[in-house]
Amino acid sequence: MKLSAPIYRLKREARLLSRKNKIPLHAALDKLAASEGFESWSLLARSATFRCPTQRILDDLLPGEMLLLGARPRHGKTLMALEMMVETVKGGGQCFFYSLDYTETQIMNHIAALGADPELFKGSIDTSDAISADYILQDAKAVPAGTLLVIDYLQLLDQDRSKPDVAAQLSQLQAFARTAGVIIIFISQIDRVFEASARALPDMADVRMPNPLDLDLFDKTCFVHDGEIQFDKAS
Template sequence: MNAEHAVLGACLTDPKAYWRVADLLVADDFAAGAHRKLYALIRDRANASEPFDAVTIHEADAHLGNLALELASSEGWRHGNVRAYAQMVTQAAMTRRIHAAGAQIARLEGSDVLGQAQQLLGACLPRHAGEVKHIREYLRASVAELQRRVNAKEAITGLPTSLPALDEMLCGYQPGDLIVLAARPSVGKTAFAIQSLVNAARHGKRVLFFSLEMTGVKIADRIQAHIAQVNAAGMKRPAIFDDADFGALFNAAAEIADMPLYIDETPALTVEALCARARQIHATTGCDLIAIDYLTQMTPPGGPKLSTADALQIITRALKGLAKELNVPVILLSQLNRDGEGHRPTLKALRDSGAIEQDADVVIFLHRPDPNRRDRLVLIVEKQRDGETGDIWLDSNYRHQRFTAIDLPVDDQPSKPQGFGRFGQRKQQGGWNGYQD
């Protein structure tokens, strides 16, 4: 309570004090009801460019004015320490919210008690965080990170994607990026995502996979087929396996068991529950990469009154915020609408693409140019916020759940094939450009 007195007393006697804590405090952070009302009145008057000293507060509200006069004349605090006092208030508020959440958690029932509990705990976080800093603060961090990369002599700065050509274009999956991987149904976006996750886990990176569509067992089946290089169909019809296949599967299972790979198979998660679970894993076991399969399988926020476009905007913004907060890449799988069927997809082919296109740092399409050639795909980096875009031709081995970059044979190249370089990429002066149908 002393910290609350100090914050309010400082704000009432020095207008600058309020603006030093305005980004950190909200009225609900105060424990006493009168303190909440007084801070809210100070906030409203400050935002309206009206004075908010004890005298003008008294003129506006005599009851609160008496409290304001008392706090303004109290002693023991300093204006220069007002932000430290505010941090004490927010810490106490978070503690109260956790205690209240604990009581609510004790009464929870239903099929997703853990998810509900994580949402309640997520709501306990401080309402605001961060502060404005001079560019030199970020410059120090930038130079330090650059020096670390120079000393480490890393070929890429992010997480390896499993495709050298894609690593070259993206410098790996970058921390803090929201990466959208989109395709029409049955093209292979889940299989490609799994290949990326397995590759990261093999490099010792801790991976969290939210599989909203497929069960954890089916994901494990695909990973085993991928590593063992056996026919994935045999996981449902093992009669087609021979002794060598079973031996490869057992070896793959032993390798997978030691991977830092975590799967949440809960269907229809809300974005709040998903983010809460990700934060929990990040805080306990650590997490280097998150993948979500897939966007429209998430329960839309806001109920039926919210349009699909608005719901997707809330989801993508929350996931971008999660990537930035945890400083990890977040791969979000999405379907393309029918604009992306039969011809080269563009950003407008993303379902309700406005929010996805705006919030994504990287947008990758998997596209099958020739429906009669299931084994031939082109990976299109359609958007990269701070880098190149371009195409990579892939050989898709669905039997083994594997994708490999290839140089496209001359006979199979699209019109105007000149300029295709390594791995089928087409590079032109001024940047990377995709082929044209």
């Protein structure tokens, strides 16, 4: 469904509507979303995220690089990563999705919602509780250069205390990416304090870090919020 205006203009209209009618901003956003044919603003924003330039982002990712993909819950970060996988398969490439959050059925349902055939991804989805850097390195040791690996999500890698801390695992995976020439996308949580800020998009300072982590290990970043996207080199 084509929007009548870019999402940043729709958000501006919602703020004006909120002030004019003296209603909460979330109510104004939902009212405006309804005029665009969506049941709620969250569905409109998610739809806008689906139309994001994932192929352009993929084209800008080089073998050996790691991307941090961050957003608050329900802002489309997982679906965006899956869309990158779909585009990779369409282009004849290989991809693997390692999730410590979703079940395989949930992931397959998301892939189907993107209009792709879930059968094409059989064997590419791993939801084992054992997922860690060592697990991934062993599982993906023979994949060809250019293969896309998605890890869902960064902050869960060391939730099991029997696993090395997330900083050590991230360093291992960076070394593997460089050596094997694979591309690794880390889905990441964003701290909830971002919601209280007036900024349109989160940044590296908003990445939730329950344990110390060197974010300089990432080559590029992609932050998503309310359908808006900022893709850049990591600073």
